[in-house]
Amino acid sequence: MKEKIRVLIIEDNEAINQFIKEDLAENGYHVDSVYNGEDAIQKIENETYEIAILDIRLKSDISGIDILKKIKSKKASRKTYVIMHTVFGAPEDMERARRLGADAYVAKLSGGEEDNLLLREADNIRKKIHGLS
Amino acid sequence: MPKRSNLFIFFLLFFPSFSSAGEYTIYPDSRLTGNFIGEYISYFEDAKGSYDIDDVIADDKTVHWINAEKPYFSLGFTESVYWFKVAIDNTAPVPASFYIEYAYGAIDEVYFYSSDKTYSFMAGDKLPFKDRQIDNHTPAFWVQQNPGKQTYYFKVRTSGQFRVKFRLYGLNAFHKKMTGEALLYGMFFATFFIISFINYYLSLLPAISVLKQKLYLTGLLKSYFSLKGQNEQKYSERDVFLFLSFLSLTTIYNTAYYTGFAFQYLFQYIHFLFPGLVNYLFNINGILALLCCNIIARNFLILKKAKPFQLFLLWQYRILPVFFLIAIFVPYHWSGIIVPSFAVINIMIGLMWVICILLFSQSSTIIKISIGVLTFLFFGNVLELISGIGIINITNGWIEWGLRSMGIGLLFAGILYNAFYRFYVDREKQEACYLHLLRQSQKAETEINNKIAHEFLTPVTAIVMGSNRLMKSVDLPDRLQKTAQLIKDQAIQLKSLTQNYLRVVRFDKNQEEFIFKPCNLIDIIENALQMLQSFNNDPEYMHEIEFQKPADASSYHINADEENMIIAIKNIIQNAIKYTQKGGKILISLGRKKKKVYIYVADNGNGISDKNKQDIFFPFFQADYQKDFDKGIGLGLTIVNRIIHKHNGEIKIISPLEPDAFPGLNLNDTRKGSLFEICIPAGD
Numbered sequence: 001m002k003e004k005i006r007v008l009i010i011e012d013n014e015a016i017n018q019f020i021k022e023d024l025a026e027n028g029y030h031v032d033s034v035y036n037g038e039d040a041i042q043k044i045e046n047e048t049y050e051i052a053i054l055d056i057r058l059k060s061d062i063s064g065i066d067i068l069k070k071i072k073s074k075k076a077s078r079k080t081y082v083i084m085h086t087v088f089g090a091p092e093d094m095e096r097a098r099r100l101g102a103d104a105y106v107a108k109l110s111g112g113e114e115d116n117l118l119l120r121e122a123d124n125i126r127k128k129i130h131g132l133s
Numbered sequence: 134m135p136k137r138s139n140l141f142i143f144f145l146l147f148f149p150s151f152s153s154a155g156e157y158t159i160y161p162d163s164r165l166t167g168n169f170i171g172e173y174i175s176y177f178e179d180a181k182g183s184y185d186i187d188d189v190i191a192d193d194k195t196v197h198w199i200n201a202e203k204p205y206f207s208l209g210f211t212e213s214v215y216w217f218k219v220a221i222d223n224t225a226p227v228p229a230s231f232y233i234e235y236a237y238g239a240i241d242e243v244y245f246y247s248s249d250k251t252y253s254f255m256a257g258d259k260l261p262f263k264d265r266q267i268d269n270h271t272p273a274f275w276v277q278q279n280p281g282k283q284t285y286y287f288k289v290r291t292s293g294q295f296r297v298k299f300r301l302y303g304l305n306a307f308h309k310k311m312t313g314e315a316l317l318y319g320m321f322f323a324t325f326f327i328i329s330f331i332n333y334y335l336s337l338l339p340a341i342s343v344l345k346q347k348l349y350l351t352g353l354l355k356s357y358f359s360l361k362g363q364n365e366q367k368y369s370e371r372d373v374f375l376f377l378s379f380l381s382l383t384t385i386y387n388t389a390y391y392t393g394f395a396f397q398y399l400f401q402y403i404h405f406l407f408p409g410l411v412n413y414l415f416n417i418n419g420i421l422a423l424l425c426c427n428i429i430a431r432n433f434l435i436l437k438k439a440k441p442f443q444l445f446l447l448w449q450y451r452i453l454p455v456f457f458l459i460a461i462f463v464p465y466h467w468s469g470i471i472v473p474s475f476a477v478i479n480i481m482i483g484l485m486w487v488i489c490i491l492l493f494s495q496s497s498t499i500i501k502i503s504i505g506v507l508t509f510l511f512f513g514n515v516l517e518l519i520s521g522i523g524i525i526n527i528t529n530g531w532i533e534w535g536l537r538s539m540g541i542g543l544l545f546a547g548i549l550y551n552a553f554y555r556f557y558v559d560r561e562k563q564e565a566c567y568l569h570l571l572r573q574s575q576k577a578e579t580e581i582n583n584k585i586a587h588e589f590l591t592p593v594t595a596i597v598m599g600s601n602r603l604m605k606s607v608d609l610p611d612r613l614q615k616t617a618q619l620i621k622d623q624a625i626q627l628k629s630l631t632q633n634y635l636r637v638v639r640f641d642k643n644q645e646e647f648i649f650k651p652c653n654l655i656d657i658i659e660n661a662l663q664m665l666q667s668f669n670n671d672p673e674y675m676h677e678i679e680f681q682k683p684a685d686a687s688s689y690h691i692n693a694d695e696e697n698m699i700i701a702i703k704n705i706i707q708n709a710i711k712y713t714q715k716g717g718k719i720l721i722s723l724g725r726k727k728k729k730v731y732i733y734v735a736d737n738g739n740g741i742s743d744k745n746k747q748d749i750f751f752p753f754f755q756a757d758y759q760k761d762f763d764k765g766i767g768l769g770l771t772i773v774n775r776i777i778h779k780h781n782g783e784i785k786i787i788s789p790l791e792p793d794a795f796p797g798l799n800l801n802d803t804r805k806g807s808l809f810e811i812c813i814p815a816g817d
Contacts, residue, residue, distance in 0.1 A: 013595055015592075019601075057587060115601050
């Protein structure tokens with residue numbers, strides 16, 4: 001049995017946070033979740049995650065983009081795969097995230113399937129990680 | 134003073150000089166245009182005031198007449214009576230008419246006689262000169278003289294020093310002077326008044342619209358209060374109000390001032406007949422206006438909102454009435470100090486005003502024109518100062534007209550510049566300000582829309598995710614599984630509406646950034662179709678959707694924003710799904726002509742009426758036959774239109790279709806069919 005992939009969910013909506021967390025946990029991930037930017041920064045600094053699922057529009061002072069920059073600028077967390085997630089996929093947001101090093105962006109064109117898309121993205125990443133190791 | 138008994142000896146001693154006094158020849162008449170005749174005047178001092186005209190004529194040979202030998206000269210310092218004598222020779226064969234004017238003499242009374250006693254006038258007020266109104270000091274005596282010589286006498290009573298300034302005017306010249314001066318000054322001041330009024334009114338207009346239209350507020354503040362180191366946001370409506378009040382004050386003041394002048398000169402004749410009347414009116418007018426200004430100014434001082442230089446301007450209106458009051462009641466022998474000092478104060482105020490304006494403002498039309506007006510006033514005041522202290526005699530001189538013309542020239546230049554500035558530069562500025570504000574408000578509106586939409590989207594997403602989880606749980610009864618599905622469907626609909634709305638708002642405000650990349654149209658269509666799979670599975674539709682994939686995929690490369698293009702294609706197909714009766718058929722095909730690629734989406738629905746074809750792309754438009762369906766809020770095709778246009782593409786609607794246009798569609802009377810033809814520039 002391979003080691004569980006560690007995922008950090010940064011999402012300020014409690015319900016969405018909870019659903020993603022449950023989905024991923026049921027599918028064999030080790031999941032930590034935070035509700036604001038401050039906690040997220042703290043977690044990133046203290047622990048290592050393979051995947052971070054990041055809401056682009058956080059209500060806290062620190063935005064999703066700030067956290068993305070933080071993750072990608074630190075040596076310890078640079079390798080973390082970042083999946084950007086938002087309720088409205090503005091192209092300029094996506095492009096910006098992409099430029100800053102986000103690995104995936106869950107677009108909301110699908111209507112009701114973002115949880116499944118998130119899971120699919122996470123699974124892809126897991127395969128990649130396990131395949132590499 | 135010499136005793137009367139000694140006068141004869143003096144007369145004998147000075148006889149030769151007496152005889153040289155000569156006569157003033159008045160022919161031709163046209164020569165008399167205000168000539169000073171001092172050189173031809175002889176005078177003697179009647180210290181006791183014991184002579185009357187008969188004595189003077191009788192004793193003419195014994196009285197010691199002194200020849201003045203100057204165009205004009207000063208006498209006085211004694212409380213006495215002076216007698217003047219001038220002989221005038223009319224060499225013309227006909228009678229001559231002329232005026233003898235005694236200009237600006239500080240005299241109490243002047244009596245005028247002719248040697249044959251044909252004429253006998255008295256001029257002057259009942260009041261002694263020192264208690265009299267300043268302006269009443271230029272009597273003129275009309276005379277008609279037969280051919281030959283005639284001697285005229287003046288008896289002048291005074292309590293101070295005075296200048297002897299007798300001038301002769303021919304009849305025509307005098308009337309010309311009076312009417313000319315009156316008309317010239319009157320017209321000049323009337324014109325000045327009208328122009329300055331129009332100017333101020335023009336300046337006030339946009340400022341008034343500030344109060345009417347708050348949208349202009351910032352823009353105007355920016356224009357009019359562009360003080361150094363401060364930005365427009367710091368100004369409140371109260372500042373505008375203050376500013377407006379300054380303008381009003383200046384307008385009131387100038388109006389009063391120049392109307393006064395205009396009247397004074399226009400009614401020169403009235404002034405002539407009723408000395409002092411117009412002058413009183415003018416001064417009272419000025420005082421009333423200034424008192425109004427003073428009241429307003431005081432109110433604003435109480436507000437204490439004004440900045441230092443504004444305070445200064447306000448104080449000006451408090452100080453000036455005092456000077457007017459002084460000027461009106463001051464005895465004349467003080468006026469030698471009052472008039473020049475008044476002018477000096479005016480000049481100082483004007484200069485300080487200009488300095489303040491230059492220091493505190495950057496570029497304002499009002500300010501520029503104010504400087505023009507002030508420059509004019511400056512020259513006027515300099516003029517008053519010069520004449521007041523009597524450095525030079527400038528009456529009718531070139532210096533006076535030079536200064537006045539310079540003032541007028543500057544004023545008109547200012548007005549022209551102002552007009553130009555207002556109609557060309559200011560308007561552009563205001564439009565720019567307006568656009569700037571409009572953009573800001575649009576930005577704010579978009580921000581709000583964004584916020585609302587996001588606030589909507591987040592909980593809706595949570596509902597969708599929640600229902601997904603419910604449906605995944607195996608231990609949930611079928612009945613509840615279906616309920617979860619219904620919740621999910623409704624939430625998705627709400628979500629897509631909100632997303633569409635947000636998208637349209639973003640398009641409208643040009644906020645949607647398009648990121649163009651090479652991509653393939655076939656992939657885009659397949660993506661869109663995949664998204665619509667579950668939508669079409671609704672029992673209400675269940676259409677057969679056929680994508681006739683071309684063999685040559687490489688011909689369908691385009692430069693597009695992939696995400697948006699998928700949305701556009703998806704919306705068109707979704708539209709076809711929605712408006713085709715259950716179990717219909719939808720055909721999607723591609724075509725390529727030269728540098729353009731074509732996407733055809735055809736269906737065998739009811740067709741689209743010509744009227745609807747025009748309106749279909751407007752936001753919130755819903756086809757009239759849609760009453761039966763609950764299909765959204767009419768934003769789908771609006772978004773399509775905007776996306777396609779962003780890609781320099783075009784959309785064409787053809788409906789109803791020719792029966793054999795698409796054989797696969799089985800068109801008939803109820804299924805008339807429609808075709809959306811989208812044309813986009815090819816990517817290669």
